[in-house]
Amino acid sequence: MRQRLTLETAPGPLEHLPFRFERWTDGRVLVTNMVGEHVFLSEAEFSALADLRIADPALLRTLRAKHVVRQRGETLPVELLALKYRTQHHRLADFTGLHMFVVTLRCEHSCGYCQVSRRTVARTEFDMSAETAVAAVETAFRSPSPHLKFEFQGGEPLLNMEIVRLVTQEAQRRNRDEGRQLAFVIASNLALLDDEVLDFADEHDVYFSTSLDGPQDLHNGNRPRPGRDSWERTIAGVTRIRKRLGHHRVSALMTTTAASLGKVRDIIDCYLEQGFHDIFLRPVSPYGFALRPRQRRAYDMAAWIDFYREGMDYILELNARGTPVVETYSALVLKKMLTNANPGYVDLTSPAGIGIAALLYNYDGAVYASDEGRMLAENGDMTFRLGDLAEDSYDTLMTGAALLDPLEESYTGSAPQCSDCAFERWCGADPVFHHATTGDPVGRKPESAFCNRNMAVFRYLLDRYTADPHARELFHAWAAR
Amino acid sequence: MSDSMPGRPDAVLTLDAAAHPADIVQRAAYRFSDVLTVELDRNGDTLVCRVYARDPQRLGSAIHDLRAEIVDQVLRARIRDETQDLRNLVLSVAFSRTGLAGPAA
Incomplete structure (x- = not known):
């Protein structure tokens, strides 16, 4: 019998x-509606919405289309x-897709803002062992995720290539039966890049992520190493990777230090000169070594917000002149703001991304809920240490109070202020940041640098989106990437 | 809240308690907790909100902001209450057939 169509004819x-x-x-x-779709209203329109006395048919259509009102039934x-x-x-x-391996704490750089208690090159006792590496791969494969990304960190991971090779080969061996999508990334300063590393990367489809803080003097000031040639070595490494493996096989990340302030245009120009069209205007993290008194709060969030706005103004100007360049964090926010896709960026998810989006295996077998949780541990704070590969099962690691309590407490759907916030669907919970800065996983939002930063970014993007047709078009393109 | 706050308040707001439940005022005050703190006392039909400024020079605009925010929080509470069932319905439909929204034990 043909099914009758039911039409909602009597709203x-x-x-x-x-x-x-x-x-x-x-x-x-x-x-904003329940899923973060937004509309701006005038005061009069908002009053009409609040009182449900919407006389203007166009406004009513908009509000129905945005799922802000409905006709009962x-x-x-x-x-x-x-x-x-x-x-x-x-x-x-x-579940967990990103698996970070701290293969060594050794590093030949001594960056002032480094979040890790780096060790000198000779201290091999701070290298990950083969036994720990294999156990970490085993744990990573317990995640049900069809996509597993293995990211090698340090210290400087090129100082322990033996373990990078072992983890990569072991993961690929296991995957012959599992058939998941694997990705491998080495986060390196590239100073020690050689042909052997490039051969390996070529053979196993390994990507590189490097640090580039901007122009030569700024970068070398931020990132001292013997020879004072960090920038030169990084650029040389980028060039070699591109020549051998392809342009797309290396990306760069910058850290905003006090010395960066006022130089955002120079930093963006440097990225473009080096062929990078994506730049992440990233504030310094309040963790680990970066918390040392000499380094602490080298600038406040208000200064970073000015830096970001100036940088974004310049990026929009460059795009308008025909030079494509993307600010990575804004693009992630815009994807959440303008689409229903979730970019999966750990800092912009709620429940928080700790553990359930990313896990970190330390050189000594300790497992942390995030990279930042490991950094806190380097300063003696074990709050986000989930357990140890030698002692704990995957189930124990993932169901312990060290993970579940901060996930529950920081959930933005119920956290003070977040639960009422119109930006909530675009934002995220960051219990590690708030624990590090305020001592609890929620923090007080009016005083939270995380909240202030995101609010400023959301407001900036919306202002440009609504006032500037070119920015609007560009932002949709960024969101669709 | 207790009366342990030292010194005299910098401002006092007197509110109709029926129209402005303590939860509403607390939510509003939380948004300005970097600028001010409050102490609430229920006195019959009245809610007395004593305001202490962290920075007395910013008090003037902060009081206006707090008053405006209290009004907004009243509206937020009304929308929250009005739409609670719909919100739960959306969530239950969203997570149906995932095994996450089974019947309560």
Whole structure:
């Protein structure tokens, strides 16, 4: 028998769907629905929404299209919101995809902002052993994720290539039966890059991520090493990787130090000169060595926000002139803001990304919920140490209070202020940052540098998106990457 | 909250307790906790909100911001209460067939 189509021909009265709002200083009100889709309203329009007295048919269409109101009895808005909400959370089912291996603490650099208690090159007792490496691979494969990324960190991982090779080969051996998508990344300063490393990277499809803080004098000032030639070696390494493996096989990350402030245009120009069209204007982290009194709070978040805004203004200007360049963090935010895709960036997820998006295996067999959790441990704070590969099973590591408590406490759906915040769907929980800076995984949001930073980024992006047609078009392109 | 706050408040707001539950005022005050702290006392139908400025020079605008935020928080609470069932419905549909939204034990 043919099924009858049911049409909603007799809509009930108008009613609100869940929404949140924030006021803008120019009088507009930002309204976001349950999945973070947004609309700006005038004060009068917002009052009409609040009182459900929406006389303007165009406004009513907009608010219905944005799932801010529905006519009672309509099921489509509920189904669409549910579908979008579920899509945004699909990565949770995959579980941990990023597995970081600290193969050594040794490093020949002595960067002032380094978050790790690096050791001198001769101290091989700070290298990961083969036994620990194999146990870590075993644990990584316990994750149900169909995509496993193995990231080698240090110290300087090129100082312990033996273990980088072992982990890569062991993972590939195991994967012959498992059939997952594997990716390998070496996070290196590239100073020690040689043909053997390049041969290995070529054979096993390994990518490189390096540090580039900007122009030569700024970079070398931030990243001292014997010979004072960090920048020259990094650039030489980038060139060799591109020549041998291809342009796309190396990416760069910068860290904003006090010396970077006021130089954002020079830093962006340097990236472009070196052929990098993605730049992540990244503030220094408040962890590990970076917490030492001499380094601590070398600048406050307000200074970084000015730095970011100036940088973004310049990036938009460059794009308008035909030079493509992307600010990576903004692109991640815009993907969340303008699409239902979840880029899976650990700092912009809730529940937090610790453990369930990333795990870190330290050289000594300790397992941490994140890279930053390991950095805290280097200063004696073991809060985010989940266990030890030699003693704990995967189940024990992933179901212990050290992971589950901060995940639950920091969840933005229930955290003070976050639960009411119109930006919540675009933001994330960062229990490690708040623990490091305030002593608890939630922190007080008005005083939180994490919250202040993200609020400033969201407001900047929305201001440009609504005021500048070119920025709007560009932001949609970034979001679709 | 207790009356352990030292010194005299920098400002006092007197609110209709029925229209401004303590939870609403606390949520509003939290948003300005980098600028001010508050102490609440229920006195019959009145909620007395004593305000202590962290920086007295910023008190003037902070009080206006706090008042405006209290009004917004009243609206937020109304929307939250009105839409609670719909929110739960969306979440239950979103996580149905995932094994995460089974019947309560």
